[in-house]
Amino acid sequence: MTDRESMHHAVSRGWREMGTLLVHLARDLPPDARGTLVNQPPTRGSTVLFPTVADMNRNGTRRYDHEVIYGAMGTPIQHELEAAIAAVEGARHTQIVSSGLAACTTPLLAFLGKNGHCLIPDSVYGPTRRFANTVLRRFGVETTYYPPLTDAEGLRAMMRPNTQVVVAESPGSHTFEVQDIRMIADIAHEHGARLLLDNTWGVGIFRPFDHGVDIAVQALTKYPAGHSDSIIGAVSVADEQDWHVLRDTCIQLGQVAGPDDCWLTLRGLRTMGARLERQSRSAIDVALWLADRPEVARVLHPALPSCPGHAIWRRDFSGASSLFGVVFRPEYSQEAMVAMIDSLTLFGIGASWGGYESLVLPTTGGVVRTCAPDAPDCGPAFRLHIGLENPEDLIADLSAGLEVLTGAASYGD
């Protein structure tokens, strides 16, 4: 194999391997001599009718079994999606919630209590940080931010007797540090805390429960839904008691997702392996091309040695997604980079990612870190999401964009 081929293999192997699972999971309907639809239609409903009061009472006690009791506790299409995501994550149970952010915040409410303490990586998704600093603080829960690449000794020193939850996110939002999840899990467990992992980047290519994670969350909005048209999330657990705590919290908070979003996500999930087999290869092509450019200081793609935690990615992941960061040399200004972004024709400017289309988002200025200031030798940065376009077209677009960057820089001199 050439270097390029082995790189393609390393980033796409897991996506290829999951194709069969994604096509066949949660479709085991009994055969019907009158014929069966490949995709079950979305089921809608609030009230569920029972023949007798005794039947209603009996069903009311089965809230942990994904029973259909009342629409606010989930409809059949939601339960189908829950079974599918549990299979992808390797979980015992999955609860679908209204958004990826709700997937992050709901288990924090479920597993943190009065006078508790939470450890969160400095590279966490911004709105999760805001939730910890506002809502959790208001309820008396303290948060400490830890460096995402901390060693065991450093993390142990931050654990407190009242630490109830350790959060991890790997790779980190915008800065892409790949975390040692097994080490973090072991330390959390030594201290009686649970490990919650935001596994949105690693869906399907990082099996959280094989690495000691207790609670894994997903923004299904991203690759699983895959078409930039749904907001939806999932929380998965391995332990039956944790499931009861999580499920009760979701019911009390009224956490559900609409049938259309569940249906769109199930439909998106069927092709996720094929989409990502292509997108992961295109992304590494674009990342390697950018890494060779003189304007670029660093490419933050977990499959490249220039990404912090790259060795852990090699050890733990069976592939890479198509989202990565690009840091320019310090001689280029934020304004020059913005001019480059504005000039791109194939990259949409917008938040979120995971759809079929390529996106670009400036990341300098808006990313909050408390542990370490930005490295002094770093210039402006953006994040790329690579979609299903021909990667050669994307590279041509970026190449023209770099001319705008360098032109804008010399104009400013």
Ligand SMILES: *Cc1c(COP(=O)(O)O)cnc(C)c1O
């Ligand atoms: C997008 C994202 C979320 C939030 O998902 P929404 O569905 O947009 O609320 C949470 N965590 C990570 C890592 C994300 O990228």
